[in-house]
Amino acid sequence: MSDEVTRSVEAAAWVAAVSAARDEGFDRFDWLDATDDIGRTDTVSVVCQLRARDGAPVRLRTRVPRRGGVLASLAGVFPGAAWCEREAGEGYAVDFGGGDGRRLLLGPDAPEAPLLKDHPLAARAAVPWPGADEPEEGARARRRMVPPGVPDPAIWGERDPSDGQADPEDVATSTSGGRVRRSRDRGAGR
């Protein structure tokens, strides 16, 4: 694998930066996708990888707001990007302006932006997780473990409404699995 180069780009300069990279010789569109930055910043990162003829990749990364983010479409630079934008737009609630806004994968009754990390995986939360066991006497964990992708009940299901909205950092920790944190202890110090 060759060295990866990532360029951070302002959202307003997205299309210009990708065009410039293409003109430098990174003229093959590889992929475009998004990630949710919940717990770090209130943005979604959109990443596009291009390749040069010799195979060297370059990645361009930009950030848009987590809700209602708008980013100009790359379809005018690389027509193939439109397909990836439809997928990323659907999963992460990014509006690729000037692109193809039709839904690609999700049905009409699908939840909005299911790949954002604060979208709870309800089907998983309803199933017992084999990883919750601890070796001792085959018992349930003494420490309460939660599986990746399933929200900590203290953050979601059993959350006391008077605590208000969950802190994005708590949500991020909660959905990455592992040990359930006592969110109350943290809240008291704030």
Added chain:
Amino acid sequence: MTATHGRIRLIEDRCTSCMICARECPVWCISIDAHTEPDPASEASRRPRLHNVLDRFAIDWSVCMYCGICVDECPFDALEWNGEHVSPGASLPDLVHQRDRLAPDPGGRPTA
């Protein structure tokens, strides 16, 4: 990693019942039961250490997607590709393989 992604072999004498594979498996198809016993090597000391003893280890091949995450994540190299594909079963429960089939040579080195 070039081995065939088919059956996975459990090398029981390396497994510490740490649960890491079961927790990392994306489709939750590994189940493990274990209990703790005093470690005979430490019985003479004032505070005998406990170690885990495996009671049950099962993989449900009807759910497994052969991603190999469990093989990669096991810190003790107790899981490895067996080199064969999973044989068909007449019903879904037949595809849940227990230790007798995951570790055909219990306690010993795997027969290649």
